[in-house]
Amino acid sequence: MTKKEEKSLDIPKQEVVDSEEMERTRDRRCYVPRTDIYETENEIVLIADVPGADEESLDISLEKGILTINAYVDEMAPEGFKRIYSEYESGDYKRGFKLSDEIDQSKIKAVVKNGELRLEMPKAEPAKAKKIKVKAA
Amino acid sequence: MYRIIRRPSIWREMDQLQREMNRLFAATEQEKFINSPGFPSINIWANEEGQFISAEMPGFTAEDIDIDATADTLTISGSRTMDESGEETRYHRNERGYGEFKRTIQLPFMIDTNSVKASFKNGVLAIHLQRAEADKPKKIAVKSA
Numbered sequence: 001m002t003k004k005e006e007k008s009l010d011i012p013k014q015e016v017v018d019s020e021e022m023e024r025t026r027d028r029r030c031y032v033p034r035t036d037i038y039e040t041e042n043e044i045v046l047i048a049d050v051p052g053a054d055e056e057s058l059d060i061s062l063e064k065g066i067l068t069i070n071a072y073v074d075e076m077a078p079e080g081f082k083r084i085y086s087e088y089e090s091g092d093y094k095r096g097f098k099l100s101d102e103i104d105q106s107k108i109k110a111v112v113k114n115g116e117l118r119l120e121m122p123k124a125e126p127a128k129a130k131k132i133k134v135k136a137a
Numbered sequence: 138m139y140r141i142i143r144r145p146s147i148w149r150e151m152d153q154l155q156r157e158m159n160r161l162f163a164a165t166e167q168e169k170f171i172n173s174p175g176f177p178s179i180n181i182w183a184n185e186e187g188q189f190i191s192a193e194m195p196g197f198t199a200e201d202i203d204i205d206a207t208a209d210t211l212t213i214s215g216s217r218t219m220d221e222s223g224e225e226t227r228y229h230r231n232e233r234g235y236g237e238f239k240r241t242i243q244l245p246f247m248i249d250t251n252s253v254k255a256s257f258k259n260g261v262l263a264i265h266l267q268r269a270e271a272d273k274p275k276k277i278a279v280k281s282a
Contacts, residue, residue: 034233034234035232036228037230038222038231039229045220047220049196051194051195051259052259053259054259077182078189080184081182081183081184082183083182085181087179088178088179088193090261114196115193115194115195115196115260116260
Protein backbone atom coordinates (compact mmCIF):
# COMPACT_ATOMS: atom_id res chain seq x y z
CA MET A 1 0.00 0.00 0.00
CA THR A 2 2.26 2.75 -1.19
CA LYS A 3 -0.33 5.06 -2.73
CA LYS A 4 -0.89 8.26 -0.86
CA GLU A 5 -3.98 7.79 1.20
CA GLU A 6 -5.80 10.50 3.02
CA LYS A 7 -7.68 10.10 6.18
CA SER A 8 -9.31 12.85 8.09
CA LEU A 9 -6.87 14.53 10.48
CA ASP A 10 -9.68 16.34 12.14
CA ILE A 11 -10.93 13.84 14.67
CA PRO A 12 -12.50 15.43 17.73
CA LYS A 13 -11.00 14.66 21.10
CA GLN A 14 -12.76 12.07 23.16
CA GLU A 15 -12.87 12.25 26.92
CA VAL A 16 -12.24 9.30 29.16
CA VAL A 17 -15.34 7.87 30.81
CA ASP A 18 -14.29 6.18 34.01
CA SER A 19 -16.58 3.23 34.33
CA GLU A 20 -15.14 1.89 37.55
CA GLU A 21 -16.37 4.76 39.70
CA MET A 22 -12.76 5.83 40.21
CA GLU A 23 -12.14 9.52 40.39
CA ARG A 24 -9.04 11.23 39.31
CA THR A 25 -7.22 13.34 41.83
CA ARG A 26 -5.82 15.66 39.24
CA ASP A 27 -7.75 18.72 38.26
CA ARG A 28 -7.31 18.38 34.52
CA ARG A 29 -9.56 16.77 32.00
CA CYS A 30 -8.56 13.35 30.80
CA TYR A 31 -8.76 12.31 27.18
CA VAL A 32 -8.45 9.05 25.31
CA PRO A 33 -5.44 9.29 23.01
CA ARG A 34 -5.99 8.31 19.38
CA THR A 35 -4.00 5.16 18.80
CA ASP A 36 -2.91 3.12 15.84
CA ILE A 37 -2.02 -0.49 16.44
CA TYR A 38 -0.56 -2.65 13.75
CA GLU A 39 1.13 -5.99 13.70
CA THR A 40 4.05 -7.04 11.58
CA GLU A 41 5.71 -10.39 11.41
CA ASN A 42 7.92 -9.88 14.43
CA GLU A 43 6.30 -7.27 16.57
CA ILE A 44 3.24 -5.28 17.45
CA VAL A 45 3.58 -1.52 17.15
CA LEU A 46 1.38 0.90 19.01
CA ILE A 47 1.41 4.61 18.13
CA ALA A 48 -0.51 7.02 20.35
CA ASP A 49 -1.04 10.78 19.96
CA VAL A 50 -0.18 12.45 23.23
CA PRO A 51 0.58 16.10 22.40
CA GLY A 52 2.07 18.08 25.24
CA ALA A 53 3.64 15.08 26.95
CA ASP A 54 7.33 14.24 26.97
CA GLU A 55 9.32 11.32 28.30
CA GLU A 56 9.13 12.57 31.86
CA SER A 57 5.42 13.07 32.01
CA LEU A 58 4.55 9.71 30.50
CA ASP A 59 3.81 6.81 32.76
CA ILE A 60 3.54 3.43 31.10
CA SER A 61 2.98 0.40 33.24
CA LEU A 62 2.43 -3.23 32.50
CA GLU A 63 0.70 -5.26 35.11
CA LYS A 64 -0.88 -8.67 34.73
CA GLY A 65 -0.93 -8.37 31.00
CA ILE A 66 -2.65 -4.98 30.99
CA LEU A 67 -0.72 -2.11 29.47
CA THR A 68 -1.73 1.28 30.83
CA ILE A 69 -0.58 4.54 29.27
CA ASN A 70 -0.86 7.65 31.41
CA ALA A 71 0.31 11.01 30.14
CA TYR A 72 0.29 14.14 32.27
CA VAL A 73 0.08 17.44 30.43
CA ASP A 74 0.40 20.81 32.10
CA GLU A 75 -1.64 23.83 31.24
CA MET A 76 0.29 25.93 28.77
CA ALA A 77 -1.59 29.20 28.95
CA PRO A 78 0.76 32.13 28.33
CA GLU A 79 1.12 34.79 31.02
CA GLY A 80 -0.67 38.05 30.64
CA PHE A 81 -2.94 36.98 27.81
CA LYS A 82 -6.64 36.44 27.72
CA ARG A 83 -8.13 33.52 25.85
CA ILE A 84 -10.38 34.85 23.16
CA TYR A 85 -11.05 31.79 21.01
CA SER A 86 -10.91 28.17 21.91
CA GLU A 87 -11.41 25.05 19.85
CA TYR A 88 -9.79 22.48 22.05
CA GLU A 89 -8.91 21.87 25.65
CA SER A 90 -5.62 20.39 26.67
CA GLY A 91 -5.59 17.62 29.21
CA ASP A 92 -4.09 14.39 30.40
CA TYR A 93 -4.28 11.17 28.46
CA LYS A 94 -5.10 7.70 29.63
CA ARG A 95 -5.71 4.44 27.87
CA GLY A 96 -5.35 0.76 28.71
CA PHE A 97 -4.86 -2.26 26.52
CA LYS A 98 -4.93 -5.92 27.27
CA LEU A 99 -1.87 -7.55 25.79
CA SER A 100 -1.99 -11.05 24.50
CA ASP A 101 0.42 -13.71 25.66
CA GLU A 102 2.31 -13.67 22.43
CA ILE A 103 4.26 -10.54 23.40
CA ASP A 104 7.60 -10.76 25.12
CA GLN A 105 6.84 -8.34 27.92
CA SER A 106 10.42 -7.80 28.95
CA LYS A 107 11.45 -6.44 25.58
CA ILE A 108 8.95 -3.64 25.09
CA LYS A 109 10.51 -0.44 23.83
CA ALA A 110 8.90 2.97 24.25
CA VAL A 111 9.91 6.15 22.43
CA VAL A 112 8.18 9.52 22.53
CA LYS A 113 8.82 12.25 19.97
CA ASN A 114 6.85 15.39 19.12
CA GLY A 115 3.90 14.29 21.17
CA GLU A 116 3.72 10.86 19.56
CA LEU A 117 4.35 7.74 21.59
CA ARG A 118 5.63 4.63 19.86
CA LEU A 119 5.59 1.31 21.63
CA GLU A 120 7.36 -1.55 19.93
CA MET A 121 6.46 -4.91 21.38
CA PRO A 122 8.32 -7.84 19.94
CA LYS A 123 6.52 -11.11 19.78
CA ALA A 124 7.77 -13.88 21.99
CA GLU A 125 9.33 -17.03 20.68
CA PRO A 126 6.54 -19.49 20.24
CA ALA A 127 6.49 -21.98 23.04
CA LYS A 128 7.85 -25.23 21.87
CA ALA A 129 5.13 -27.77 21.38
CA LYS A 130 5.56 -30.60 23.78
CA LYS A 131 4.94 -34.06 22.66
CA ILE A 132 3.30 -36.23 25.23
CA LYS A 133 3.70 -39.88 24.82
CA VAL A 134 0.78 -42.07 25.58
CA LYS A 135 1.53 -45.38 27.13
CA ALA A 136 -0.84 -48.26 26.96
CA ALA A 137 -1.55 -49.49 30.43
CA MET B 138 -51.12 63.89 -0.60
CA TYR B 139 -49.76 60.43 -0.52
CA ARG B 140 -49.57 58.40 2.57
CA ILE B 141 -47.03 55.65 2.98
CA ILE B 142 -48.82 52.57 4.09
CA ARG B 143 -46.53 50.23 5.87
CA ARG B 144 -47.86 46.75 6.06
CA PRO B 145 -46.18 44.71 8.75
CA SER B 146 -44.27 42.02 6.94
CA ILE B 147 -44.26 38.56 8.41
CA TRP B 148 -40.78 37.92 7.05
CA ARG B 149 -39.36 40.89 8.83
CA GLU B 150 -40.72 39.61 12.11
CA MET B 151 -39.25 36.19 11.51
CA ASP B 152 -35.92 37.72 10.59
CA GLN B 153 -35.88 39.69 13.74
CA LEU B 154 -36.74 36.62 15.77
CA GLN B 155 -33.96 34.70 14.05
CA ARG B 156 -31.49 37.44 14.81
CA GLU B 157 -32.49 37.53 18.46
CA MET B 158 -32.08 33.78 18.75
CA ASN B 159 -28.66 33.94 17.13
CA ARG B 160 -27.62 36.62 19.52
CA LEU B 161 -28.86 34.56 22.44
CA PHE B 162 -26.97 31.48 21.35
CA ALA B 163 -23.85 33.43 20.52
CA ALA B 164 -23.78 34.75 24.07
CA THR B 165 -23.93 31.26 25.57
CA GLU B 166 -21.44 29.80 23.14
CA GLN B 167 -18.48 31.72 24.41
CA GLU B 168 -17.46 29.06 26.88
CA LYS B 169 -18.23 26.14 24.64
CA PHE B 170 -16.20 24.75 21.83
CA ILE B 171 -17.21 25.60 18.33
CA ASN B 172 -16.86 22.95 15.66
CA SER B 173 -13.46 23.75 14.31
CA PRO B 174 -13.42 24.39 10.58
CA GLY B 175 -10.57 22.06 9.88
CA PHE B 176 -7.41 20.64 11.32
CA PRO B 177 -5.67 21.66 13.52
CA SER B 178 -7.85 22.88 16.35
CA ILE B 179 -6.47 26.13 17.67
CA ASN B 180 -6.73 28.27 20.75
CA ILE B 181 -6.10 31.99 20.50
CA TRP B 182 -4.98 34.17 23.37
CA ALA B 183 -4.61 37.91 22.95
CA ASN B 184 -3.67 41.02 24.82
CA GLU B 185 -2.94 44.56 23.77
CA GLU B 186 0.57 43.79 22.59
CA GLY B 187 -0.08 40.73 20.49
CA GLN B 188 -1.52 37.28 20.10
CA PHE B 189 -0.58 33.78 20.94
CA ILE B 190 -1.96 30.84 18.99
CA SER B 191 -1.55 27.25 20.05
CA ALA B 192 -2.40 24.12 18.11
CA GLU B 193 -2.00 20.45 18.93
CA MET B 194 -0.22 18.58 16.17
CA PRO B 195 1.20 15.34 17.52
CA GLY B 196 3.40 13.26 15.28
CA PHE B 197 4.42 16.15 13.05
CA THR B 198 7.96 17.44 12.89
CA ALA B 199 8.99 21.08 12.80
CA GLU B 200 10.09 20.67 9.17
CA ASP B 201 6.72 19.34 8.07
CA ILE B 202 4.86 22.42 9.16
CA ASP B 203 4.65 25.57 7.02
CA ILE B 204 3.40 28.82 8.44
CA ASP B 205 2.54 31.80 6.23
CA ALA B 206 1.54 35.10 7.73
CA THR B 207 0.00 38.15 6.13
CA ALA B 208 -1.08 41.28 7.92
CA ASP B 209 -4.34 39.82 9.07
CA THR B 210 -4.33 36.11 8.31
CA LEU B 211 -2.26 33.14 9.29
CA THR B 212 -2.03 29.96 7.22
CA ILE B 213 -0.78 26.70 8.69
CA SER B 214 -0.16 23.79 6.36
CA GLY B 215 1.68 20.52 6.46
CA SER B 216 1.37 16.80 6.12
CA ARG B 217 1.85 13.66 8.06
CA THR B 218 2.40 10.21 6.61
CA MET B 219 1.53 6.86 7.96
CA ASP B 220 4.18 4.30 8.65
CA GLU B 221 5.24 2.23 5.71
CA SER B 222 3.26 -0.96 5.72
CA GLY B 223 4.82 -4.09 4.41
CA GLU B 224 3.37 -7.32 3.19
CA GLU B 225 2.62 -8.81 6.54
CA THR B 226 1.18 -5.78 8.28
CA ARG B 227 -2.20 -6.20 9.88
CA TYR B 228 -4.04 -3.31 11.43
CA HIS B 229 -5.84 -3.75 14.71
CA ARG B 230 -6.71 -0.11 15.20
CA ASN B 231 -6.44 2.84 12.91
CA GLU B 232 -7.70 5.91 14.71
CA ARG B 233 -5.14 8.53 13.83
CA GLY B 234 -5.55 10.63 10.76
CA TYR B 235 -2.90 11.40 8.21
CA GLY B 236 -2.47 13.29 4.97
CA GLU B 237 -2.15 16.95 4.09
CA PHE B 238 -3.86 19.85 5.72
CA LYS B 239 -4.08 23.59 5.26
CA ARG B 240 -5.89 26.02 7.45
CA THR B 241 -6.20 29.77 7.20
CA ILE B 242 -7.07 31.71 10.30
CA GLN B 243 -8.48 35.21 10.24
CA LEU B 244 -6.79 37.19 13.00
CA PRO B 245 -8.70 39.59 15.19
CA PHE B 246 -6.23 42.39 14.58
CA MET B 247 -3.39 43.21 12.24
CA ILE B 248 0.03 41.88 13.10
CA ASP B 249 3.61 42.79 12.37
CA THR B 250 4.71 40.01 10.03
CA ASN B 251 8.38 40.55 10.77
CA SER B 252 8.04 39.54 14.35
CA VAL B 253 6.25 36.21 14.10
CA LYS B 254 7.81 33.58 16.32
CA ALA B 255 6.79 29.95 16.16
CA SER B 256 7.97 27.04 18.26
CA PHE B 257 7.03 23.40 18.22
CA LYS B 258 7.47 21.35 21.34
CA ASN B 259 6.06 17.95 22.24
CA GLY B 260 3.58 18.12 19.43
CA VAL B 261 2.18 21.51 20.40
CA LEU B 262 2.69 24.40 17.99
CA ALA B 263 2.94 27.81 19.63
CA ILE B 264 2.91 30.97 17.51
CA HIS B 265 3.61 34.38 18.93
CA LEU B 266 2.43 37.41 16.96
CA GLN B 267 3.06 41.08 17.67
CA ARG B 268 0.34 43.57 17.05
CA ALA B 269 1.03 46.04 14.25
CA GLU B 270 1.89 49.50 15.52
CA ALA B 271 -0.66 51.11 13.27
CA ASP B 272 -3.42 48.95 14.65
CA LYS B 273 -2.88 49.63 18.30
CA PRO B 274 -5.78 51.42 19.87
CA LYS B 275 -5.01 55.09 20.22
CA LYS B 276 -6.36 57.24 22.92
CA ILE B 277 -8.54 59.99 21.56
CA ALA B 278 -8.80 63.07 23.68
CA VAL B 279 -12.22 64.53 24.01
CA LYS B 280 -12.21 68.29 23.90
CA SER B 281 -14.90 70.15 25.61
CA ALA B 282 -16.12 72.96 23.49
